[in-house]
Amino acid sequence: xxxxxxxxxxxxxxxxxxxxxxxxxxxxxxxxxxxxxxxxxxxxxxxxxxxxxxxxxxxxxxxxxxxxxxxxxxxxxxxxxxxxxxxxxxxxxxxxxxxxxxxxxxxxxxxxxxxxxxxxxxxxxxxxxxxxxxxxxxxxxxxxxxxxxxxxxxxxxxxxxxxxxxxxxxxxxxxxxxxxxxxxxxxxxxxxxxxxxxxxxxxxxxxxxxxxxxxxxxxxxxxxxxxxxxxxxxxxxxxxxxxxxxxxxxxxxxxxxxxxxxxxxxxxxxxxxxxxxxxxxxxxxxxxxxxxxxxxxxxxxxxxxxxxxxxxxxxxxxxxxxxxxxxxxxxxxxxxxxxxxxxxxxxxxxxxxxxxxxxxxxxxxxxxxxxxxxxxxxxx
Numbered sequence: 001x002x003x004x005x006x007x008x009x010x011x012x013x014x015x016x017x018x019x020x021x022x023x024x025x026x027x028x029x030x031x032x033x034x035x036x037x038x039x040x041x042x043x044x045x046x047x048x049x050x051x052x053x054x055x056x057x058x059x060x061x062x063x064x065x066x067x068x069x070x071x072x073x074x075x076x077x078x079x080x081x082x083x084x085x086x087x088x089x090x091x092x093x094x095x096x097x098x099x100x101x102x103x104x105x106x107x108x109x110x111x112x113x114x115x116x117x118x119x120x121x122x123x124x125x126x127x128x129x130x131x132x133x134x135x136x137x138x139x140x141x142x143x144x145x146x147x148x149x150x151x152x153x154x155x156x157x158x159x160x161x162x163x164x165x166x167x168x169x170x171x172x173x174x175x176x177x178x179x180x181x182x183x184x185x186x187x188x189x190x191x192x193x194x195x196x197x198x199x200x201x202x203x204x205x206x207x208x209x210x211x212x213x214x215x216x217x218x219x220x221x222x223x224x225x226x227x228x229x230x231x232x233x234x235x236x237x238x239x240x241x242x243x244x245x246x247x248x249x250x251x252x253x254x255x256x257x258x259x260x261x262x263x264x265x266x267x268x269x270x271x272x273x274x275x276x277x278x279x280x281x282x283x284x285x286x287x288x289x290x291x292x293x294x295x296x297x298x299x300x301x302x303x304x305x306x307x308x309x310x311x312x313x314x315x316x317x318x319x320x321x322x323x324x325x326x327x328x329x330x331x332x333x334x335x336x337x338x339x340x341x342x343x344x345x346x347x348x349x350x351x352x353x354x355x356x357x358x359x360x361x362x363x364x365x366x367x368x369x370x371x372x373x374x375x376x377x378x379x380x
Contacts, residue, residue: 002031002032002033002344003031003341003342003343003344004029004030004031004032004334004338004341004342004343004344005030005031005338005341005343006027006030006031006032007031007032007341008031008033009027009031009032009033009082009083009176010032010033010035010080010081010082010083011024011027011028011032011033011034011035011081011082011083011084011085012034012035012037012074012077012078012081012083012084012085013034013035013036013037013058013084013085014037014074014084014085014086014087014088014093014098015036015037015038015039015352016086016087016088016115017087018054018131018156018160018161018164018165019087019115019159019160019161019164019165019168019192020085020086020087020113020115020164020165020168021052021054021055021087021165022054022160022161022164022165022166022169023085023113023115023164023165023166023168023169023172023190024036024058024085025053025054025055025056025057025165025346026165026166026169027083027169027172028056028057028058028346029056029057029334029335029343029346030334030343031341031343031344032083033058034057034058034059035058035059035060035061035077035081035355035359036055036058036059036060036061037060037061037063037065037074037077038060038061038062038063038352038353038380039062039063039064039352040062040063040064040070040353040377040378040379040380041062041064041380050349051327051328051329051348051349052349053326053329053331053332053349055349055350056326056327056331056346056347056348056349057346057347058347058350059350059354059355059358059359060350060351060352060353060354060355060356061073061077061353061355061356061359061360061379061380062352062353062356062379062380063356063378063379063380064377064378064379065096065097065098067376067377067378069373069376069378070378070379071096071097071098073360073363073373073378073379074098075097075098075102075103075106076363077359077363078098078103078106078107078110079106079107080107080363081107081110082109082110082111082176083110083111083112083113083172083176084098084103084110084111084112084113085113085114085115085168085172086098086112086113086114086115087114087115087116088116089116089125089126090116090120090121090125090126091126093114100112100114100187104185107185108184108185109179109183109184109185110185111172111175111176111179111185111186111188112185112186112187112188113168113171113172113175113188113190114187114188114189114190115164115165115168115190115192116189116190116191116192117129117130117133117134117159117191117192117193118134118191118192118193119189119191119193119194120189120191124137130156130159131153131156131158131159131160131164131192132153132156132159134159134163134164134191134192134193134196135153135154135158135159135163135192135193135196136151137193138159138163138192138193138194138196138197138200139197139200140158140159140163140196140197140199140200141153141154141158142216143200143203143216143219143222144216144222145216145217145222146216146217146223147214147215147216147217147218147223147224148217149216149217151216158196158199159192159193159195159196160192162195162196162199163192163193163194163195163196163197163198163199164190164192164195164196166195167190167194167195167198168188168190168195171188171190172188174188175188206219206220220244224272225244225269225272226266226272226275226276226279227241227242227243227244227249227252227266227275227279228241228242228243228244229241229276230305231279231280231283231284232280232283232284233283233284233286233287233288233290233291234284234285234286234287234290235287235288237287237288237304237305238288238304238305239283239288239291239292239302239303239304239305240302240303240304240305241279241283241300241301241302242301242302242303243266243300243301243302244301247299248299248300248301249266251295251298251299251300251301252295252300252301252302254298254300255291255294255295255298255300255302256279256282256283257282258278258282261278263275263278288304288305289304292304309330311323312330321333322335324345324346326345326346326347326348327348327349328348333345334346352380353379353380356370356379356380357370360373360379
């Protein structure tokens with residue numbers, strides 16, 4: 001029995017890459033019973049890899065959706081589901097016979113989640129793209145980088161995962177809430193461009209208010225301010241400093257032993273170049289861990305810059321169980337936390353198609369029916 005606030009929710013996932021699987025991972029982490037529909041032919045997903053954390057916590061069926069029998073199987077899964085999620089280009093699901101109208105004709109209560117880069121319509125709807133392209137058009141890439149340098153891709157966190165998968169999961173949950181009063185499902189059109197644009201809402205407000213006047217790398221939160229940046233330590237590692245408020249800045253000054261220095265007012269932008277040199281010089285005298293120890297118990301807003309592989313060992317993360325070992329791989333644990341219906345540690349990813357017979361049996365297929373589907377090439 002699944003555990004978590006979404007226990008009892010049934011989701012069908014049409015296998016894809018990055019954002020849609022991330023949305024389904026979130027739903028599965030929080031207790032939903034997610035059945036992932038993978039391709040029936042092994043080796044076709046060239047970008048996949050074993051034990052992918054994005055595939056954790058759900059069962060997998062191998063289905064050939066190019067056969068009528070395979071399409072019918074997906075429709076049968078959708079009949080008993082609350083949610084179906086796909087990440088194809090616009091029109092692909094319809095041509096396969098499993099678009100929203102086709103699925104909701106069988107199950108009017110189903111919430112149909114769609115994940116694309118550009119959205120279901122518009123001049124670029126059918127164009128190829130990746131995270132970096134979507135956040136570029138959203139206005140989310142341009143502000144990220146150092147002054148006088150080119151924009152730096154923030155991995156694929158802003159488009160694929162923040163503006164994409166996380167936004168899709170939120171949209172699906174909103175549609176499920178609405179269904180409690182209407183009794184009807186609906187289509188959730190999640191676009192990575194629109195999700196990434198939404199993440200920049202605060203920047204638009206700061207720009208309009210005149211508190212984000214500069215270009216890239218010249219403002220408060222984009223590495224322009226010396227008190228909100230990263231610095232190299234004596235051992236070649238880094239610390240992150242975020243001492244914006246006066247009381248936090250005062251603590252940082254004490255931690256760095258700069259109390260007797262002739263320090264400029266830290267919010268005076270004209271003094272930022274000189275202040276940056278002072279901070280770099282002071283921080284560079286200590287190792288990363290020495291500085292962290294000096295800052296312990298203060299509000300200096302100084303933290304070690306950890307790699308993803310170091311983060312699990314940090315005392316705060318260890319105390320909270322922020323990371324878990326799943327299938328031999330250390331990875332982030334489910335979030336957020338719930339006091340009455342906590343999420344369980346997810347199962348390791350199942351091999352593609354490993355649960356085909358089990359799921360078909362739940363749909364009412366007997367051994368002979370399953371064998372017939374295999375002979376027809378409709379399932380793995």
